[in-house]
Amino acid sequence: MLNTSTLDREAIGELPNPLGLQGIEFIEYSTSRPQALGQVLERLGFVPVARHRSREVLLYRQGDVNIIVNAHQGGLSGQAAPTEAPAIAAVALRVRDAAAAYRRVLELGAWAVPTQVEVMELNIPAIHGAGSSRLYFVDRWREFSIYDVDFIPIPGVNPQPPAEGGLHLFGVVQYIGLDRTDDWTAFYGELLGFAELPREQSFGVLTSGSILASPCGTFYWQLIEPEPDAADFEHDELLQRVGFGVDDVTASVASLRARGVEFVESTHGVRTTERGALTRPQMGSLVFELVHDPR
Incomplete structure (x- = not known):
């Protein structure tokens, strides 16, 4: 998803915010x-x-x-x-x-x-x-x-467990139909106040598609179309995964691996870097993404 070093969050926060969106x-x-x-x-x-x-x-x-x-x-x-x-x-x-x-x-x-x-x-x-x-x-x-x-x-449980490695919600990745980027950009823009980022701004290790910034500047929405030549691709539209921001991707990956979390390495060019990481699919297609995003 995102490389926030190129992004001025305060500028994004100045976008029109008709709903008073706050994350x-x-x-x-x-x-x-x-x-x-x-x-x-x-x-x-x-x-x-x-x-x-x-x-x-x-x-x-x-x-x-x-x-x-x-x-x-x-x-x-x-x-x-x-x-x-x-x-x-x-x-x-x-x-x-x-x-x-x-x-x-x-x-x-x-x-x-x-x-x-x-x-x-x-x-x-x-x-x-x-x-x-x-x-x-x-x-x-x-x-x-x-x-x-x-x-x-739940009795005996800390209701506010601390975030490990500064983990926080970074964004949502949505799979959309072929040639549907403009439709969904208008949907999130007109209804919720999202703004499309320049194409050259990329986030994490998966940089396909278009990225929309929330008007509050706290999270992002990534729209990914299927490849035009992918004839066998299922064009279902769905919310595919969640991206978590962390202070240090490498340290978070090491900590999570020690807890049994596996990450994708060298699959279709995807591997863990300082920019981001992707967990291996579990329970079907359940994956999570880590993105370097110190707060």
């Missing part, structure tokens, strides 16, 4: 094998800190990064039953006013996601994203959070 509150994965996914996350340094009150859903945390593992049949908002292979089902965006943000994007043409809220649960507004994923809007993320209502803390 990502959580990434949600759906899977029918939550324990297996949990083991993968724990090797990466995440800790299960809370359980949903009424659904088969766990909250994992490391530093400021929240990952929700959803194994509930029907999901948090009535989506299809989870499959064995983990999939990114949702990204929750921190905004100034969730209701106002939701109204604005609907007025601009976004598709609403019907919600199915149980007793004692928050109604979190959402719109359709890539494939079957959704984008949530969350404004309870400072003194109070959505987890105060919907989740029960």
